[in-house]
Amino acid sequence: MAGITPKIAIIGAGPAGLMLASILHHSNISCTLFERDSSAVARAQGGTLDIHEYSGQRALDAAGLLDEFRTVMRQGGDAIRILTKNGTVLFEHNGEHEGVSTEGEDGTDSKFVKGRPEIDRPALKNLLIASLLVDTIHWSSKVRSVTPVPDSQKWNIQLDDDSEPVTFDLVVGADGAWSRTRALLTEQQPRFTRGITALDVWCHNVDEAAPDVSRFVGPGSCFLFEKDRGLFFQRNGQGSKADARCLACVKMSTLTPPSPAFSVKRILLAMHEQPVLRVTLVGDSAHLMTPFAGVGVNVAMMDALELVRGIVDCFRMGNADGEGLAVMLQQYEKGMFARSGEEAAKTEAAMHLQFQEGGAEKMVDIIKSAGSNPEDIVFE
Numbered sequence: 001m002a003g004i005t006p007k008i009a010i011i012g013a014g015p016a017g018l019m020l021a022s023i024l025h026h027s028n029i030s031c032t033l034f035e036r037d038s039s040a041v042a043r044a045q046g047g048t049l050d051i052h053e054y055s056g057q058r059a060l061d062a063a064g065l066l067d068e069f070r071t072v073m074r075q076g077g078d079a080i081r082i083l084t085k086n087g088t089v090l091f092e093h094n095g096e097h098e099g100v101s102t103e104g105e106d107g108t109d110s111k112f113v114k115g116r117p118e119i120d121r122p123a124l125k126n127l128l129i130a131s132l133l134v135d136t137i138h139w140s141s142k143v144r145s146v147t148p149v150p151d152s153q154k155w156n157i158q159l160d161d162d163s164e165p166v167t168f169d170l171v172v173g174a175d176g177a178w179s180r181t182r183a184l185l186t187e188q189q190p191r192f193t194r195g196i197t198a199l200d201v202w203c204h205n206v207d208e209a210a211p212d213v214s215r216f217v218g219p220g221s222c223f224l225f226e227k228d229r230g231l232f233f234q235r236n237g238q239g240s241k242a243d244a245r246c247l248a249c250v251k252m253s254t255l256t257p258p259s260p261a262f263s264v265k266r267i268l269l270a271m272h273e274q275p276v277l278r279v280t281l282v283g284d285s286a287h288l289m290t291p292f293a294g295v296g297v298n299v300a301m302m303d304a305l306e307l308v309r310g311i312v313d314c315f316r317m318g319n320a321d322g323e324g325l326a327v328m329l330q331q332y333e334k335g336m337f338a339r340s341g342e343e344a345a346k347t348e349a350a351m352h353l354q355f356q357e358g359g360a361e362k363m364v365d366i367i368k369s370a371g372s373n374p375e376d377i378v379f380e
């Protein structure tokens with residue numbers, strides 16, 4: 001690669017930060033990833049994620065991980081069943097798609113898995129972690145602040161353990177919903193989604209512990225929608241380790257959001273005449289959205305892919321110093337916000353649809369009108 005090699009820091013080892021680090025590594029670009037958790041299994045990791053053919057899978061491919069993904073994804077995991085509150089099954093799909101997808105105008109078979117194959121979040125993270133050099137991720141490293149180095153375009157990262165600050169040329173916030181890095185770029189904060197509260201309950205080893213629940217949930221997802229209420233069942237894991245999860249959601253408009261305790265001081269940045277250079281965001285830190293259309297992690301993975309493409313182009317053109325990175329980041333953010341804005345609108349529309357009277361019937365109509373391609377589902 002031509003030109004200088006900027007020191008890149010990523011804050012957060014969730015799917016977005018790990019995907020970014022993995023594609024960078026595959027492109028022979030090193031980075032340092034700071035994660036506040038002590039390990040990948042330090043806390044409950046949540047449930048299954050569907051990885052779309054036209055976004056998440058493309059990012060995995062750019063990291064050279066598509067074949068490994070195929071070995072850990074859940075076949076038939078995108079099976080879906082939609083019921084009314086009375087238990088009438090309105091729609092059922094077994095999750096099987098004929099063959100592999102075709103791509104391009106010549107109609108040749110592509111390497112991507114058709115539809116939305118599911119993977120457990122820990123399995124996705126493990127796949128990405130295993131693709132990195134062992135010293136890439138700094139566990140138990142909570143970032144306390146990111147501050148500009150005077151008279152330079154560099155940034156100091158200060159960890160919570162009071163160690164010496166470390167200096168980087170480019171800082172990428174992948175620190176999720178309550179991102180601190182976001183405050184460097186905008187005053188926007190997450191807002192509570194029209195009072196929808198979810199209770200997260202699990203049935204472990206479901207095939208043995210509760211075979212009737214296992215049959216009810218099926219191999220993928222099972223949804224019951226009704227006005228102001230929704231039950232979202234999912235299968236996680238495989239074989240003897242299969243679990244069933246349910247998010248029981250109710251709409252309660254009177255709840256107020258928790259107040260975030262951001263410690264990054266905007267006042268420091270207000271002292272600068274220039275726009276904020278060489279700091280950007282990927283994933284939920286950039287565009288937190290509701291989970292009702294199952295797109296968030298795919299948008300995050302596309303962010304990683306597009307950002308690495310921009311970084312690699314800068315390197316190739318010997319333009320990774322001076323203003324080169326900053327200009328690239330502006331272009332990346334423009335595309336990222338346009339793309340994620342469309343997806344966020346989709347999840348918002350899905351939420352309205354699902355939580356209204358007759359939501360189950362309306363979801364079935366939409367799925368049927370999309371035909372065989374789940375990417376064509378349009379929520380209005």
Ligand SMILES: Cc1cc2nc3c(=O)[nH]c(=O)nc-3n(C[C@H](O)[C@H](O)[C@H](O)COP(=O)(O)OP(=O)(O)OC[C@H]3O[C@@H](n4cnc5c(N)ncnc54)[C@H](O)[C@@H]3O)c2cc1C
Pocket residue numbers: 011012013014015016017034035036037048049050141142143144174175176177179180247282283284285291293294295296297298299300
């Ligand atoms: C119930 C539910 C179901 C979902 N289902 C789907 C689905 O089926 N399909 C889909 O596409 N999306 C789904 N999503 C959305 C998806 O989970 C998110 O979009 C995705 O996790 C975003 O990844 P991320 O890496 O940006 O953020 P996160 O996963 O939140 O990761 C952020 C990381 O940053 C670390 N961190 C935070 N602050 C600091 C700090 N100061 N210093 C160091 N580290 C820090 C955190 O510990 C964490 O590891 C769902 C979301 C929910 C809530």
